Amino acid sequence: MTATPVIEAKNLDLTFQTADAPVHALRDVSLSIGKGEFVSFIGPSGCGKTTFLRCIAGLEEPTGGTLTVNGMSPDAARRARAYGYVFQAAGLYPWRTIGKNVALPLEIMGYSKQEQKERVDRTLDLVDLGGFASKFPWQLSGGMQQRASIARALAFDANILLMDEPFGALDEIVRDRLNEELLSLWARTGKTVGFVTHSIPEAVYLSTRIVVMSPRPGRITDVIESPLPAERPLDIRDSREFIEVAHRVRDGLRAGMEEDA
Amino acid sequence: MTAAPATTTPGPFRTAGRALRSTVGGTLPVLVVLAVIVGIWYAAVAPMNIRLALDQAERSGATVVPETPIARQEVSVWRLMAQNPDLVPQSYAQDRPRLPTPGQVAGELWATTGEMALEGRAMSRRSLIFHAWVTLRSTFWGFLLGTTLGIAGAIAIVYSRVVNLSLMPWAIISQTIPIVALAPMIIVLSAQVGIEGRGVPKAIISAYLCYFPVLVGMVKGLRSPGTAQLDLLKTYSASSLQSFWKLRLPSSVPYLFASLKIGIAAALVGTIVGELPTGAIRGLGARILIGDQFGTPLAIWAALFAAAILAGVLVTLLDVAQRATLKRMGMGR
Numbered sequence: 001m002t003a004t005p006v007i008e009a010k011n012l013d014l015t016f017q018t019a020d021a022p023v024h025a026l027r028d029v030s031l032s033i034g035k036g037e038f039v040s041f042i043g044p045s046g047c048g049k050t051t052f053l054r055c056i057a058g059l060e061e062p063t064g065g066t067l068t069v070n071g072m073s074p075d076a077a078r079r080a081r082a083y084g085y086v087f088q089a090a091g092l093y094p095w096r097t098i099g100k101n102v103a104l105p106l107e108i109m110g111y112s113k114q115e116q117k118e119r120v121d122r123t124l125d126l127v128d129l130g131g132f133a134s135k136f137p138w139q140l141s142g143g144m145q146q147r148a149s150i151a152r153a154l155a156f157d158a159n160i161l162l163m164d165e166p167f168g169a170l171d172e173i174v175r176d177r178l179n180e181e182l183l184s185l186w187a188r189t190g191k192t193v194g195f196v197t198h199s200i201p202e203a204v205y206l207s208t209r210i211v212v213m214s215p216r217p218g219r220i221t222d223v224i225e226s227p228l229p230a231e232r233p234l235d236i237r238d239s240r241e242f243i244e245v246a247h248r249v250r251d252g253l254r255a256g257m258e259e260d261a
Numbered sequence: 262m263t264a265a266p267a268t269t270t271p272g273p274f275r276t277a278g279r280a281l282r283s284t285v286g287g288t289l290p291v292l293v294v295l296a297v298i299v300g301i302w303y304a305a306v307a308p309m310n311i312r313l314a315l316d317q318a319e320r321s322g323a324t325v326v327p328e329t330p331i332a333r334q335e336v337s338v339w340r341l342m343a344q345n346p347d348l349v350p351q352s353y354a355q356d357r358p359r360l361p362t363p364g365q366v367a368g369e370l371w372a373t374t375g376e377m378a379l380e381g382r383a384m385s386r387r388s389l390i391f392h393a394w395v396t397l398r399s400t401f402w403g404f405l406l407g408t409t410l411g412i413a414g415a416i417a418i419v420y421s422r423v424v425n426l427s428l429m430p431w432a433i434i435s436q437t438i439p440i441v442a443l444a445p446m447i448i449v450l451s452a453q454v455g456i457e458g459r460g461v462p463k464a465i466i467s468a469y470l471c472y473f474p475v476l477v478g479m480v481k482g483l484r485s486p487g488t489a490q491l492d493l494l495k496t497y498s499a500s501s502l503q504s505f506w507k508l509r510l511p512s513s514v515p516y517l518f519a520s521l522k523i524g525i526a527a528a529l530v531g532t533i534v535g536e537l538p539t540g541a542i543r544g545l546g547a548r549i550l551i552g553d554q555f556g557t558p559l560a561i562w563a564a565l566f567a568a569a570i571l572a573g574v575l576v577t578l579l580d581v582a583q584r585a586t587l588k589r590m591g592m593g594r
Contacts, residue, residue: 108497
């Protein structure tokens with residue numbers, strides 16, 4: 001798994017200059033993510049988990065250290081369509097049908113009409129929205145909208161999927177189902193996933209590795225390899241291994257908070 | 262399986278009933294407001310016209326209290342009405358009233374529009390249809406010019422910091438100058454550069470009032486997409502032209518229509534103002550001015566109402582266009 005890192009950060013720093021004082025959003029963050037890993041970032045708000053994800057996407061510019069994605073700078077990787085990004089809000093265009101929303105990146109990237117249609121059909125099937133291409137976003141539930149936004153991120157075959165609290169605004173029942181579906185999607189596609197969350201069970205259930213982060217300055221306090229098997233039914237959350245991992249994540253979070261206080 | 266389907270599916274009568282209720286529910290308040298306005302208007306006619314009515318009655322030999330116009334100047338209209346109850350109805354039948362009755366205005370409006378149209382003289386110089394058409398033409402060109410300028414200015418403001426800082430203050434200042442002061446200058450200046458007729462200067466004045474709401478609305482509309490939506494396009498490495506066509510422009514459509522409705526009304530007002538101080542003899546503005554100069558208040562009121570009806574029709578047309586467009590875009594619901 002450590003053969004060729006897909007994402008590699010070394011001593012990454014990011015300081016925002018604000019009016020009163022500089023904010024250290026990231027301090028000395030080093031992490032290497034291998035192909036096909038599912039890595040969750042968890043921590044309280046202000047710990048830099050979203051900022052780190054945005055750095056990988058080239059949406060923020062680090063102020064120190066090095067960061068490569070597929071061996072390139074994040075900017076170059078973005079232009080090479082290395083990743084698909086899923087935001088907390090589905091952010092579907094209300095004036096486009098679900099199919100047209102999924103086709104948005106394909107239009108921008110200049111795929112042919114024929115190819116657009118094929119890819120839209122394929123990715124909508126992948127997220128179980130087969131019959132919904134001609135519906136408008138307001139005709140879909142919140143969970144279905146988020147599935148459509150995942151389809152949009154998958155439509156152009158990026159090998160990395162970056163997800164910033166994608167299920168944060170959904171209720172727990174829908175979230176459980178989407179978590180299950182995301183795992184099976186990940187197993188089928190073999191993508192590398194970076195997943196930001198503030199839910200411990202979600203992080204433990206989904207990840208091959210859990211990165212625990214702390215605020216002020218934003219930094220990594222613990223990296224936990226998951227001992228859970230690849231095959232994970234929902235009731236694995238009652239198993240002893242699961243509870244132990246969750247415990248360790250909680251301890252890591254608490255340690256970071258106490259240090260801070 | 263024992264549930265009665267009648268309780269879940271609305272029968273035809275219930276559907277019809279709901280449709281009727283919603284129509285009545287929408288129309289009734291409007292009618293009530295209208296009735297109140299007409300009522301106040303009718304009530305106001307008597308005190309407004311009582312002096313005229315008494316002067317006229319005195320000249321035709323009737324007994325009026327007090328007897329002379331000068332003596333009557335000292336007395337309030339309310340007292341005049343109380344002292345001459347028999348002559349109050351005369352207030353409602355003046356040829357050149359201070360305040361005409363709604364019926365008189367409606368009569369004048371019909372006489373100068375529908376009746377003339379029925380006689381085949383819709384485009385006669387005495388017909389309001391002709392004058393409304395003249396005003397409408399200039400309004401249309403002014404609206405087109407103003408909307409184009411407003412949208413172009415908004416795009417420039419949203420995409421260029423320099424333009425934002427330099428153009429916006431001037432746009433605001435432009436609206437603080439009274440248009441009545443500016444209108445004659447525009448007409449004189451356009452005559453100086455050899456523009457014949459009043460069509461062009463009127464359209465310019467109209468555009469001057471119309472571009473601003475469109476500019477402000479479109480700036481807001483083009484800036485309405487949130488950071489997340491712009492970030493999403495950035496993750497696709499979209500060009501700014503692509504983000505304009507695919508995100509900013511469609512997002513601005515609801516704002517655009519709201520602005521266009523204000524803009525078309527402003528364009529109409531601009532055209533009428535352009536017709537007022539300039540010795541124009543055609544158009545609703547000219548009719549208002551001529552009515553004032555010749556002391557024919559009925560003509561003024563009829564022209565005012567023609568302008569209001571015209572504005573109502575134009576705004577309604579835009580409203581229909583808005584509904585159709587948003588529905589087509591899937592945002593109509």
